[in-house]
Amino acid sequence: MKVNEIRQKLQNRKKDELQELIVEMYKQIPKKMRETKEIDELIDNPDLFKTRKQNAKKTVQMPDFATVEDEVKNFINNAYKQNYVAPNRIVPKKERSQWRFTAKRLVDQLTTLAAQPQNAKASTAYLEELYKLLCYACGYYTFASDEPFHTIKIPQPDFFKRVISLKKQIEENPDRWIRESLLLIMENDIDFETLTGSLSEELLEILDNAPLKEKAVNIAENLVREKEADISKKEGKHVKYRDERYINDLVEMIVMTQSALGEYEEARTFFKKHHMARNDEVKLYILLKQVMAYQRVEDWVREYESAVQKGIQPRKSLQDMARYIKRGNKFPKYMF
Numbered sequence: 001m002k003v004n005e006i007r008q009k010l011q012n013r014k015k016d017e018l019q020e021l022i023v024e025m026y027k028q029i030p031k032k033m034r035e036t037k038e039i040d041e042l043i044d045n046p047d048l049f050k051t052r053k054q055n056a057k058k059t060v061q062m063p064d065f066a067t068v069e070d071e072v073k074n075f076i077n078n079a080y081k082q083n084y085v086a087p088n089r090i091v092p093k094k095e096r097s098q099w100r101f102t103a104k105r106l107v108d109q110l111t112t113l114a115a116q117p118q119n120a121k122a123s124t125a126y127l128e129e130l131y132k133l134l135c136y137a138c139g140y141y142t143f144a145s146d147e148p149f150h151t152i153k154i155p156q157p158d159f160f161k162r163v164i165s166l167k168k169q170i171e172e173n174p175d176r177w178i179r180e181s182l183l184l185i186m187e188n189d190i191d192f193e194t195l196t197g198s199l200s201e202e203l204l205e206i207l208d209n210a211p212l213k214e215k216a217v218n219i220a221e222n223l224v225r226e227k228e229a230d231i232s233k234k235e236g237k238h239v240k241y242r243d244e245r246y247i248n249d250l251v252e253m254i255v256m257t258q259s260a261l262g263e264y265e266e267a268r269t270f271f272k273k274h275h276m277a278r279n280d281e282v283k284l285y286i287l288l289k290q291v292m293a294y295q296r297v298e299d300w301v302r303e304y305e306s307a308v309q310k311g312i313q314p315r316k317s318l319q320d321m322a323r324y325i326k327r328g329n330k331f332p333k334y335m336f
Contacts, residue, residue, distance in 0.1 A: 063109040065119045072106050072126045075099075076133055084143050099143050104152045106130065107159070114166050124166040128184070131163050135188035149191050156194040160184065161202040168206055178212070179219050182253070186223070186246050200253045204260060213257050220254045224274055244276045251275045252290060259294035267295070268303060280312050288318065292331050301325060 010018065029039060042049045078084060083091040084099045095102070107130060114123040134148040134156075142148070149156040164181040171177035185199045207213045227247050231239055251274050258267035268287065277283035284307045291300045304322050307314065314322070317336035324332055 062112060065113050065116075065123070068106065068109045068113060069122070069126065071102075072110070072130065075102060075106060076129055079133055079137070079142050082142065085141060097144065100145070100151045103130065103134070103148075104154070107152070107154065111162065120166070120170050124163070124170055127166065128163050131159050131184070132188055134159070135190070138191045139189040147191055147193075150193060156191050157198050157202050160199050161206070164203060164206055174212060174215055175219065178207070178216050179223075181206075182216070182220055182223060182250070185253070186249055196249045197252065197256075200249070200256055203253070204256055207257065210261060213261050217254055217257050217261075220250050220257070221270070224250050224254075228274070239276070248275055248277075248286075255290045256294050264295050264299050268299070280307070280310075281314060284312055284314060285318060288321075289335050292335060297325060297329055297331060300331070 010021075013021070026034075026039070026043075029037075034040060038049065078091050079099075081090075084096045087093075107127065110123045110127045110130070113119045114127065116123075133142070134152075137143055137148040138146065143151070145151040149159060164177070164184070167177040167181060168174075181203050185196060185203065190196060190199070203216070204213075207216050224247055227243060227250075231243055251271055255267040255271050258264070258270070268291070271287055271290065272283070275283060275286065277286060284303070287303060288300055291303060301322070304314065304318070321332065321336040324336070
């Protein structure tokens with residue numbers, strides 16, 4: 001039905017009937033949609049909801065840096081202390097449920113302030129701290145929602161790209177911002193909608209020339225070796241999943257970047273030497289997945305046949321995929 005038709009059907013309904021109808025309609029709305037569309041806020045305060053929507057459409061006024069800085073510091077401090085979820089006297093109950101609007105506003109204000117030369121460096125640093133906070137909130141009880149990026153309606157890859165783009169602009173030393181950007185990926189949690197590879201792809205896009213890509217490869221390789229040296233000091237102890245994931249994510253970033261440089265064989269060689277997997281067949285599967293995403297058909301066939309000659313028994317799906325590729329000399333749309 002159209003809006004006018006709904007109004008006509010409701011105009012003669014009694015108050016009790018309308019209340020019951022609204023409750024039943026509310027029950028039919030999935031929880032995620034209620035959060036996304038801010039249905040609870042609309043019910044709690046319709047006037048405030050409408051005003052906020054109208055204001056959001058207006059041009060953002062240049063905020064005062066000192067005021068925003070003070071608010072960001074307080075927001076981050078209170079969030080880590082769980083003051084937005086636990087009863088306390090610091091953050092009023094009403095403000096706890098409004099954390100998403102505060103976070104989104106601060107992100108927008110800092111992004112605006114980052115365009116001012118005198119505030120660019122500090123604003124970027126605070127944006128990075130907010131990003132880290134939301135990453136932390138993906139794995140620890142910090143806000144009412146454990147999906148913070150989704151809740152503030154800024155996908156994690158978009159927020160990440162915003163931060164590293166600004167870091168590239170303000171940092172004169174590319175080694176520094178590239179290393180910090182890599183660590184932003186490796187040392188922080190991801191939300192349920194994001195893959196680590198999608199963050200790496202955002203970084204690769206920012207590395208928009210060969211010298212920057214080459215620097216990224218060198219820095220990532222050094223980070224891998226640093227982590228391997230750290231693990232070797234714990235000889236006799238089981239390698240933690242987080243350490244293994246750290247190395248593997250870096251290795252896959254290196255494959256992605258070297259492939260973009262056309263250094264296909266070097267990328268595969270580094271992968272086979274440093275990627276950590278439960279067994280050789282699993283390692284082969286992951287390598288072939290990377291080759292399919294970033295390299296050529298002939299590279300895929302070469303690695304597959306080499307593994308078979310070494311006695312590795314590929315899973316049936318890989319065998320089927322090898323036949324498909326050899327028959328048509330092209331990759332399928334998806335990994336089998």
